[in-house]
Amino acid sequence: MGIKGALAEKGFSDAEWLDSIDRVIARCMPESTRKQDRSRQREKEILRAAMRVFARDGLSSARISDIAAEAGIPISTIYEYYSGKEEIAHAVPVAHMCRFFQEYRALSEKKSTAYDHVWNYLHLSADFARRNPDWARSLYLEIWPSVSVAQGEIKELFDDYVRILIRAIRMGEVRGEWPAGHNHYETAAIMIGAVNQMIITWLMMRKPKDLSKSVAAMLDRAMILLDAVNPPPSRA
Amino acid sequence: MGIKGALAEKGFSDAEWLDSIDRVIARCMPESTRKQDRSRQREKEILRAAMRVFARDGLSSARISDIAAEAGIPISTIYEYYSGKEEIAHAVPVAHMCRFFQEYRALSEKKSTAYDHVWNYLHLSADFARRNPDWARSLYLEIWPSVSVAQGEIKELFDDYVRILIRAIRMGEVRGEWPAGHNHYETAAIMIGAVNQMIITWLMMRKPKDLSKSVAAMLDRAMILLDAVNPPPSRA
């Protein structure tokens, strides 16, 4: 493989790619400290209820009592599990984000180009939101971005999200799929921003009708900015 | 001017461009119903206070009492002006958004290419956020996007924001600055999404350090997607 192969070994082999994702998954894997089975069940049920209520009413006007009613448990029991609305709001994204990374890991297992890694990552982001609309509404419309998230554990999660994309972009450079020289953060900002914008528009007005397809078409176009040496055919 | 000139007359003359912006400004111009001078003053003071509190604490944990304290008036007086936190939150974006459109109108007055119109519009969005950070934090991190905004008067404001950009993009087609054929909504989504992403990142972590310059550089790159016939030199 010559130079390309040698560089690919320096931190950007397929194995190391999967490792880096595994590290993120390990970090966000929620380890319930609950001892009893019913309690672990309830913990999840509260989150599911909160997700629905946040998606319906918005974080600001959601009431603890509504979450309790939705979950079918007394209000005070909520406090047995979470210290308040703030903490619930923070737990909601974590709950599903890890599954997103897991799904992406599965996609990454088949040997792929860096182009595919980038494309799949961004496209899965949109498709995952489409398949989990309550979660997506809570996350994209209420919790991220939000002043309360600017510091803390969740910020780490979002940093990880960006980091993975940047790593894939660097992989493409190292492997010679596109030229070096562009600012990685800039490239990532354009791609993530464009995808988020489409997701948010879809969540707010169900337009475009087919989110997955529209994002696929948009990505085919946005990926031009990478100046790939051998751009693959459209996937849209 | 030939064909290009003739087409430019069909709804995309410079005069009509300014008209379309004026219509948006007229629509969002807040007309205070207050009769007394001090009241109009207070109305504004409440909004300024709310903006600071929302930016600091987040919409969800901001308290009316804090806004009242910040504004230096009793709590109950707040209710004389707004029906509650929700209504204040909605008034905050409107308050400044109109000034953004006015600033942009001023920029638009000098005869420009459609390329300039698009570039300036997006760049001003970022620069305006940089110069009004409290407002920007309230808007980008708390109010937009948000479930409570999905319907209602504010949605119109954002629709206007997107519409203006799309109109500029169509103008470029009509004037022959770039080829037709791309989906306008898609182009607008990429551009707006990218800019918003950079604004939000800056608001949350003050990175990049120089928002205006970074957005300028990013725009020079993103505008490639328009396939402009004679791309102007970089402005970054």
Add this chain to the structure above:
DNA sequence: CCAAAACCCGAATTTTCTTCTTGTTTTTGC
């Protein structure tokens, strides 16, 4: 100047959040 309208704000009311306490179930150690 007078009446009406607009405005102000302390106090009462209502709603919502959070903690406390007591009783029940599950797990642990033997």
Add this chain to the structure above:
DNA sequence: GCAAAAACAAGAAGAAAATTCGGGTTTTGG
């Protein structure tokens, strides 16, 4: 298996916030 200990459930009390009320003051129009 059987205490003892830990974990859990939930009603009720307490605290904090939002919202309304009602009488008083200032401004406006004639």
